[in-house]
Structures are given as C-alpha cells and as structure tokens.
Amino acid sequence: MNLHTLNRSPADSRVYQQTLQAMGHDDQLLLIEDGVQGALPQLVRYFEDVEGRVYALKEDLEARGLLGLCADNVHVVDVDGFIELTEQADKTITWY
Amino acid sequence: MSKRGFAKEAEEEVRAMNDTQTDLQGDLLVILRHGPHGSSLLREGLDMALVAAAFGRRVSLLFMGTGCTALVSGQGQGPLGQKGTQATLNMLEMYDIETLLVESEAMHALGLKACDLSLPVIEVSPAQIQAAMTTHRLVATF
Numbered sequence: 290m291n292l293h294t295l296n297r298s299p300a301d302s303r304v305y306q307q308t309l310q311a312m313g314h315d316d317q318l319l320l321i322e323d324g325v326q327g328a329l330p331q332l333v334r335y336f337e338d339v340e341g342r343v344y345a346l347k348e349d350l351e352a353r354g355l356l357g358l359c360a361d362n363v364h365v366v367d368v369d370g371f372i373e374l375t376e377q378a379d380k381t382i383t384w385y
Numbered sequence: 386m387s388k389r390g391f392a393k394e395a396e397e398e399v400r401a402m403n404d405t406q407t408d409l410q411g412d413l414l415v416i417l418r419h420g421p422h423g424s425s426l427l428r429e430g431l432d433m434a435l436v437a438a439a440f441g442r443r444v445s446l447l448f449m450g451t452g453c454t455a456l457v458s459g460q461g462q463g464p465l466g467q468k469g470t471q472a473t474l475n476m477l478e479m480y481d482i483e484t485l486l487v488e489s490e491a492m493h494a495l496g497l498k499a500c501d502l503s504l505p506v507i508e509v510s511p512a513q514i515q516a517a518m519t520t521h522r523l524v525a526t527f
Contacts (some may be wrong), residue, residue: 291518307418307449310488313515382524 291316292378296385298326299335308384309338319366319374320345325355333360346371409513411443411484414521420454421470422463427455430527431473438480445484446477447509447517453491456502474504486517 293312299305305327312318318339320327327336328345336343340362347367350356359365366374375381415434419426430446438444448455460471477483489508492498499506509517518524 291524303450304418310449310490310511311416311514311518313519316518379519380522380524382518383526385526 290378292319292374292381293317294319294321294381294383295324295327296320296322296383298323299332300326304384305335309336311382311384312339312342315342317342317344317374317378319371320349320363321371322346322349325349325353328359328363328365329355330358330360333363344370344374409445409484409486409517410520411445412522413437413442413444414447414517414524415444416447416449416524416526417452417455418448418450418527420451421460422467426527427452427470428473430525431470431477433525433527434482435473435476435480438482444480444482445486445517445521446482447486447488447514448491448506449488449514450491451495453487453495453497453502456485456487456504456506457497458501458503460503471503477504486513488514 291313293308293316295305295308295318297304301323308318318336320343325345326332328350333343344364344366345359347356347365350359350365415430417427417430421427434444434446455470456474460469462469485504485506486509487506489510492508499508
C-alpha cells in the first residue's frame with residue numbers, strides 16, 4: 290500500500306488526475322496544503338473513485354478555516370496521523 | 386460483446402500487464418510531468434535519474450501529462466540561448482536508463498505518437514502505471 294500526498298486544489302490544478310491514475314486499489318490519498326480544498330463537499334466528488342481512502346490534514350484545514358466545512362466521507366488527520374499513515378505505507382508518493 | 390468475451394479480454398489484459406510488470410521492475414521510478422524550457426523540473430528529474438544510475442541503481446522514467454513533450458524530436462535551445470534537455474536525454478542510454486514509459490492517455494490527449502519522439506518508449510495504461518508504482522522501491526515526482 291502506498292500513500293499519495295496531494296498539495297494542489299482540484300479546483301485549480303489537474304494534478305489530481307495524475308494522482309488518481311497512479312493510485313492502486315488499496316492506496317491512500319492525503320490532501321495537504323491547498324490540496325485540502327478537495328475535502329469540501331463540492332470538490333470531493335473529484336475523488337469519488339477513491340472514496341473512503343481520502344484523508345485531509347487537520348492543521349491545513351484549520352489554517353484555512355475549512356475544518357468545519359469538510360465532507361463527511363473525508364478522514365481528518367493531524368500531523369501525528371500523517372506520520373502514522375506514512376508508517377503504514379510502503380512508500381509515500383508526492384504530487385504537486 | 387458476450388460475458389465470455391469480456392472475461393477473455395480482461396484475462397488478456399492481465400496477462401499483458403504481467404508481461405510488462407516484469408520489465409517494469411527497478412530501484413527508482415522518476416516521474417516527469419513537465420516539458421522542456423518552461424521550468425527546471427524536467428532537468429532536475431533527469432539529473433536525479435542520472436545520479437541514481439551512476440550509483441548503480443536501476444532507473445525507469447515515466448513521462449506523464451505534458452511531460453511527454455520532453456521526448457519530442459528536434460528540440461533546441463531557448464530563444465535566449467538557454468540550454469535544453471535534449472543533450473541529457475541523449476545520455477540516458479549511456480547510463481543504462483532504457484525503460485522509458487509514457488502515459489498512453491496523455492500521448493493521445495496531446496496528439497503525439499511514438500514516432501514523434503526521439504527515443505523508443507513503452508506506452509502504458511493506468512493499470513500499468515499503478516503497477517509501476519509498486520514494482521519500484523522508490524518513486525520521485527518532478
């Protein structure tokens with residue numbers, strides 16, 4: 290299992306398409322920095338192919354005032370959770 | 386198409402995938418997603434590949450998105466004489482970097498064909514891209 294991190298918003302950048310293309314069936318996706326915009330209910334549909342495997346970084350959501358606006362099917366994790374995800378993964382693949 | 390036809394097709398695809406997977410193993414997969422000249426990312430990615438290869442690592446390159454344009458034949462200097470990346474591409478063979486994968490969908494989207502490219506490539510499907518992510522020990526994106 291690989292962890293993919295994505296730091297661009299699906300509203301701004303099409304990098305998310307490359308990320309999804311590279312994700313295996315049990316890989317996990319962590320949205321960080323501007324990527325956390327993808328956790329908004331209006332944007333989370335871009336990640337429907339990997340539903341249930343989408344995480345968003347709490348610190349980045351908080352900084353942007355988005356924590357309360359997250360879609361229900363996105364798992365919110367803090368930096369410790371980020372570290373746990375990297376521990377569980379064989380490797381971490383960065384998309385930017 | 387009949388159910389059986391579908392099953393057969395799927396089976397063939399899996400077999401084709403397994404065949405390619407054996408080719409796709411390596412220590413490092415460098416993903417190049419940018420064309421030449423617009424930024425330094427392509428050069429940096431190629432540099433990383435060459436350094437890893439110089440240390441004896443088995444390196445594969447995967448060109449995704451507009452990164453496929455990095456391989457187009459006939460590249461030159463920038464208008465102000467900036468160095469391009471063609472010279473680096475020509476060195477890949479010397480460093481035994483011969484597995485050059487290109488994203489099939491991107492090639493199609495850009496209207497490029499393998500014959501437009503300066504080096505021999507393997508066009509890969511999303512499933513083969515996913516496989517490459519697991520068959521390489523390290524993956525770096527540029």
